[in-house]
Amino acid sequence: MNLKxxxxxxxxxxxxxxxxxxITSLLTSQEFVEYIAVQxxxxxxxxPDCIALTNRRIIFCRPKNFxxxxxxxxxNWVDVADCHIKEGILGATFIIKTIKNYTNMMDYLPKAQARKxxxxAQEIEEQMRGVRREKDLETIRASAGGVTVNNATPIIAQPQQFQQQMSHLIESEDPFALLQKLKGLMENGIISPEEFEEKKNEVLSRV
Known part of the structure; x- marks a missing residue:
């Protein structure tokens, strides 16, 4: 690996x-280090503590025993919901939050490194949001038990379970991301235009 x-x-x-x-011994096949920031x-x-970004994950590295x-x-990037930085007089703090609401942070990073x-992270996050959207859509399709007959509109086999899942998403998700998801469900025939309008109004009432 080129140190420079x-x-x-x-x-x-x-x-x-x-x-x-x-860190080299930790890397998996086709994984490589993209950037390193040093406290x-x-x-x-x-x-000093360090943060290494690879094409697959964020690694916080904290030396022990001198x-x-x-x-x-x-x-893993797919589990990271948000990354942000806070700049102060003596440097910056880099903070991550996972989709399960776990947070980790590192302070006293030089500002130029924190910005990098x-x-x-923002570029990767954008890609991962798309991956998670597809994953959620697949989960909803599977739990809804949609059955297509002769290319007709899918029939929802378990409407009650589907409605519960949708209600949970409406309560917990970012409203704008959820509207995109609902639109995708309608376009894929999983919910009707009427159901889309009803759910859209529910979501907008929270904004």
Missing amino acids: QFLNEEQDPKAVEKLLEK KKPAINFS GLSMDFQDY LYQY
């Missing part, structure tokens, strides 16, 4: 080199 490609925002070369040594505390820190061992916490993390 990870030093464009003045990352600590020793910290990056040490991390790459450790920079005001006090001297011989083993840098002799490393604690890794990783999150955010920029890359």
Whole structure:
């Protein structure tokens, strides 16, 4: 792995080199490191914490025992709901939130590095939202038990279960993302235009 490609925002070369040594053994087939951000505390820190972004996940890396061992916490991109940064006087804090509402963060990151993390994360997040939408749609189709007869409109075999699932989505999802999902369901014949209008009004009443 070329060390220089990870030093464009003045990352600590020793910290990056040490991390790459450790992280290489964790990478799966066809996985590669895209970016590394290194914490920079005001006090001297011989083993700074780091964040590595790969094409498949976010990895928080925290050295232990004076840098002799490393604690890794990783999150697959498909499970990451949101990433954002907060900039302060002494640097920036990078925060992630998963779809199960678990959060993790790292502070004292140089602002330029935090912005790069955010920029890359936003691009991946956009892709993952599409993946999750498709996944949710498949789940709803499966639980609705839709049956198509001679290419006709699907018949909902378990309407009560379907309605419960839709109600849960309306209560828990981002309203604008949910409207797109409902539109997709209507276009795929899983709900009728009347049902779409009814659910759309429910969603808009929460905005």
